[in-house]
Amino acid sequence: MRQYDLVVIGTGPAGQKCAIQAAKLGKRVCVVERCEVVGGAAINTGTIPSKALREAILAATGRSPFMPRFGDFVAARGRVSLRDLFNACQTIIKNEIDLIRGHFASNRIDVCTGRASFRDPHLIDIEGEHAREAVGADRVCIAVGTQPARPKSIEFDEIDIITSDELLRLREPPASILVVGGGVIGTEYASMLAALGVKVTLVEGRNRLLDFIDAEVAEALQYHLRQAGVTLRLGEKVVSIKKVEAPSGSRSTNNVMAEATLESGKTLRADCLLYAIGRQGATEGLNLEAAGLAADDRGRIRVNEQYQTAVPHIYAAGDVIGFPALASTSMEQGRMSACNMFGQACDSYGKFLPYGIYSIPEISMVGWTEEQLTNEGVPYEAGVAQYKEIARGQLLGDEIGMLKLLIHQESRTLLGVHAIGTGATELIHIGQAAMAFNATVDYFVNAVFNWPTLAECYKVAALNGLNKLRNI
Ligand SMILES: Cc1cc2nc3c(=O)[nH]c(=O)nc-3n(C[C@H](O)[C@H](O)[C@H](O)COP(=O)(O)OP(=O)(O)OC[C@H]3O[C@@H](n4cnc5c(N)ncnc54)[C@H](O)[C@@H]3O)c2cc1C
Numbered sequence: 475m476r477q478y479d480l481v482v483i484g485t486g487p488a489g490q491k492c493a494i495q496a497a498k499l500g501k502r503v504c505v506v507e508r509c510e511v512v513g514g515a516a517i518n519t520g521t522i523p524s525k526a527l528r529e530a531i532l533a534a535t536g537r538s539p540f541m542p543r544f545g546d547f548v549a550a551r552g553r554v555s556l557r558d559l560f561n562a563c564q565t566i567i568k569n570e571i572d573l574i575r576g577h578f579a580s581n582r583i584d585v586c587t588g589r590a591s592f593r594d595p596h597l598i599d600i601e602g603e604h605a606r607e608a609v610g611a612d613r614v615c616i617a618v619g620t621q622p623a624r625p626k627s628i629e630f631d632e633i634d635i636i637t638s639d640e641l642l643r644l645r646e647p648p649a650s651i652l653v654v655g656g657g658v659i660g661t662e663y664a665s666m667l668a669a670l671g672v673k674v675t676l677v678e679g680r681n682r683l684l685d686f687i688d689a690e691v692a693e694a695l696q697y698h699l700r701q702a703g704v705t706l707r708l709g710e711k712v713v714s715i716k717k718v719e720a721p722s723g724s725r726s727t728n729n730v731m732a733e734a735t736l737e738s739g740k741t742l743r744a745d746c747l748l749y750a751i752g753r754q755g756a757t758e759g760l761n762l763e764a765a766g767l768a769a770d771d772r773g774r775i776r777v778n779e780q781y782q783t784a785v786p787h788i789y790a791a792g793d794v795i796g797f798p799a800l801a802s803t804s805m806e807q808g809r810m811s812a813c814n815m816f817g818q819a820c821d822s823y824g825k826f827l828p829y830g831i832y833s834i835p836e837i838s839m840v841g842w843t844e845e846q847l848t849n850e851g852v853p854y855e856a857g858v859a860q861y862k863e864i865a866r867g868q869l870l871g872d873e874i875g876m877l878k879l880l881i882h883q884e885s886r887t888l889l890g891v892h893a894i895g896t897g898a899t900e901l902i903h904i905g906q907a908a909m910a911f912n913a914t915v916d917y918f919v920n921a922v923f924n925w926p927t928l929a930e931c932y933k934v935a936a937l938n939g940l941n942k943l944r945n946i
Pocket residue numbers: 483484485486487488489506507508509512513514515516517519520521522524525588589590591617618619620638659756759760791792793794799800801802803804830832
């Protein structure tokens with residue numbers, strides 16, 4: 475039986491970074507992956523496919539100013555099908571998988587394909603399609619991620635009632651879709667499908683989309699989604715979902731439609747329903763009891779600040795430990811867990827987590843929101859720059875973009891940055907760095923930025939904020 479210093483279960487962002495960090499510390503490492511391909515949800519069903527699809531849609535609908543990868547494809551095809559778009563994305567996904575395999579190989583990390591489960595706290599069974607084996611582990615990192623929640627009461631299939639996993643396998647965009655859930659996944663796909671001309675209705679139980687982001691940015695997003703033809707049903711709860719026969723004359727390809735009944739008594743119908751409420755930790759089948767562990771009712775594993783579970787030599791990282799459940803944070807948690815388990819000191823700026831939402835338009839934030847600062851009684855002022863007052867914004871033709879800085883009224887330090895518009899998810903990192911180094915907004919006033927760039931928004935927003943502060 476092979477014996478390892480560390481066995482990592484799962485090859486998503488958390489598992490990869492944990493394994494690579496441990497290997498860099500000179501440890502003997504094995505990763506176990508139940509799928510034929512490495513990379514986890516991030517590469518195969520989540521982040522990269524959805525972002526590749528977004529880029530393909532932007533290119534196909536002429537919204538992307540610079541899109542070499544999809545340019546030829548779009549020019550050659552004219553009208554595109556969803557299957558064509560996904561096919562165009564496959565090269566990106568394949569390249570990412572090759573990169574990850576390359577990193578495992580260059581760090582001498584063994585990759586075992588099969589489903590892992592605990593036989594005891596130090597022994598992992600790996601059940602492959604054709605073979606079984608067991609490996610011994612001094613330490614274990616559980617990085618099994620999550621899968622879409624599929625309530626038993628809903629009759630999911632591959633076409634009419636789907637989750638984000640099946641959306642990637644649709645051949646054609648449906649004529650109409652009901653998106654249930656206005657979180658990140660629901661909002662991103664709603665905006666992408668609307669850009670493709672699909673009639674989208676989005677139902678969200680709360681009174682606004684994306685309740686963790688700045689309210690002004692959420693309002694702006696809602697406005698732009700409505701402009702793009704999305705019907706938003708906010709503050710509405712779905713009580714039942716079922717399939718019904720499509721009325722004659724409908725554009726349904728299989729004579730079936732999805733129907734959602736709302737608590738308010740409304741009935742909504744569409745060719746397809748995307749269920750995007752919550753994800754479930756993939757801990758079922760791990761036989762956690764044999765390791766002395768248990769998951770909560772959403773399949774998540776509790777850890778302490780070191781990413782250590784209740785069993786000291788077993789760590790967990792990534793989506794399986796819960797919020798914020800992003801590829802970016804999962805990578806960092808994986809890296810930190812490896813450092814912690816092998817006693818390696820390491821710094822992390824995890825306090826300043828950026829959030830990127832790749833809706834159309836895209837959104838990003840770091841730090842506090844206005845609502846949080848108000849609730850906490852922190853005195854602040856907001857400085858705003860509209861893309862339309864920035865030369866680069868004009869060049870891009872982005873009339874809707876906006877960057878907002880939240881500035882402490884007394885210390886003038888940066889408390890939060892919120893952006894919507896082209897490049898928002900890139901732009902946010904300037905503010906993130908300033909916050910990590912406790913900079914005041916005077917930095918942005920005095921710094922020289924390349925021109926014309928969107929980064930100039932920082933200078934304009936800082937001046938706007940300081941002007942307002944002058945009057946206090
Ligand atoms: C549609 C969608 C869009 C997203 N967009 C973004 C985005 O834009 N930005 C962002 O930061 N995040 C995004 N995310 C979230 C991101 O994908 C996850 O946060 C990230 O993949 C979590 O990484 P992980 O390593 O924890 O788990 P995963 O990536 O889920 O990997 C877990 C791996 O463990 C394997 N596994 C599970 N059980 C076993 C077992 N018993 N034995 C062996 N292997 C096992 C799985 O097969 C999988 O490969 C998105 C997610 C979705 C669904």
